[in-house]
Amino acid sequence: MTAATLRWTVLDAWTMTVRELERRMRRPGALVAALAFPVMLVLMMGYLFGGQMDAPGGDYREFIMPGMFALTMAFGLENTFTAIAADASRGITDRFRALPLSASAPVAGRCAADLVDAALALAVMIVCGLAVGWRWHEGAGRALAGFGLLLLLRAALVWAGVWLGLLAKGPESVMVIQVLVWPVGFLSSAMVDPATMPDWLGAIAEWNPLSATVTACRDLFGQPGWEAHSWPGEHALLLALAWPLVITAVTLPLAVRRYRRLS
């Protein structure tokens, strides 16, 4: 790659990012609605279910926040998917592909914009969490590391979302993605102790990438967690780093390849 192509790749990705951000500015209603969802999730889980649930170490609302953060990151996959599938079905992706821009630029732009979204959603949730009594207890450094892990998971899911979005027939297929994402979201240690599940289900939940991020965050924020009784439970931090890298290593090449081979 020459310096000129590298420069254009960066500029193209930037142009795509600006497009995405501009779209959000022009539709503040949609942005507010998107941010209201995690807030609703926190309030619903904290107050609606919180009274019924027993949390290890006492306060369910404190306990549940890392799970809510990670769930929101996972559900972000749907946004990536819908945006990519909409562009593809309306011919905008074809227009990009007939232009002399590099194949990675639209994907990189998408990733940047989705991470801005995710950071915004995370910020709103943090404020919301602080309001309902959640705190980080291990210092700002470890708290920031936790937020970093959450965004890392979201970034990995961008590539998965791009790939799936390019495979889809249209944005309506997001239903299929919801059917996939929701069970993956709940089949984790985010809200329920895997030890209470049937053995095989518990094992899946323990190995779920979401569980790794949630468990690592609980540790970094100093929240009580489920008792670890398995290798993935004891090595959550390692897995919280490794899983997103594995997901990226698999889905990023698939996404770029699919983009090049669309026809």
Add this chain to the structure above:
Amino acid sequence: MNVVIEGLRKRFGETAALDGLDLEVRAGTVHGLLGPNGAGKSTTVRILATLARPDGGRAEVAGHDVVREAALVRTRIGLVGQHTAVDEVLTGRRNLVMFGRLAHLSRRAARRRADELLDSFGLAEAADRPAGTYSGGMRRRLDLAAGMLLAPEVLFLDEPTTGLDPRARAEVWRTVRDLAGSGTTVLLTTQYLEEADRLADAVSVIDHGRVIASGTPDDLKAELGGDRLDVVIADPGDLAAASAAVERAAGARPDADEDALRVSVPVTDRVAALSETLRALEDARVAVADIGVRRPTLDEVFLRLTDRSEKPEEALR
């Protein structure tokens, strides 16, 4: 030649979308690609615009191979696909600036080009409104403008007026004629024969992934046997009798249109055919509502040609 296609092949599963397509488009002309749904028109355009890879054969656009030199081809073409591919949330101006930047124009050049195009496509007043608020015709013009950002040597238009009302269609036609007048080579696919007739210097009729006829619109009409004689009858019950009478007089099998009560046949000698047919109809006691001799429409050429390509033994060449 600005577009050269030789023996192009593309399969989708079991079906051959393109089955050895040959085509040449002269620089600075409008070339119409005419064919029914599924004939291979869009596949041809997608391969030429580097969006799909052919399975066999080769294609050159503006002197560059579409597979080996795809990146070079992309700097010389404009594509306007079947859907209006603009961001409906962004304004018309922001759309053009964005696509201009992605076409690797400098920031200033992209802005200047967007202004020029908004002016020349009659969108200057609507430039700062979201594209989603535009009418169908305006959106299509914005789409055309986006395809023209690089002042391309070759512009591909894939069914540019599908779904537009007659006024918007006329707007697009005028725009395409202007573009061709300024030296751009245009390859246009269409299902509307009128569109090809109005816009194209040359037409290739394709069916089942091959070119089954090509020439100017006039050539194609002449190929069908020159003039046609139409008889419109007054009584639906007379259709068979009228067909027989017309066949006797003209010496060729006519097409009978039951809905329009019309019998139509190709003729060579206009005056003799008219008088003989009238006499034959009178002998058969058929009441005639209207009779006339006219040039064939491209629709007739098209139906005749695609009908013939269904039956290989009667193939044109």
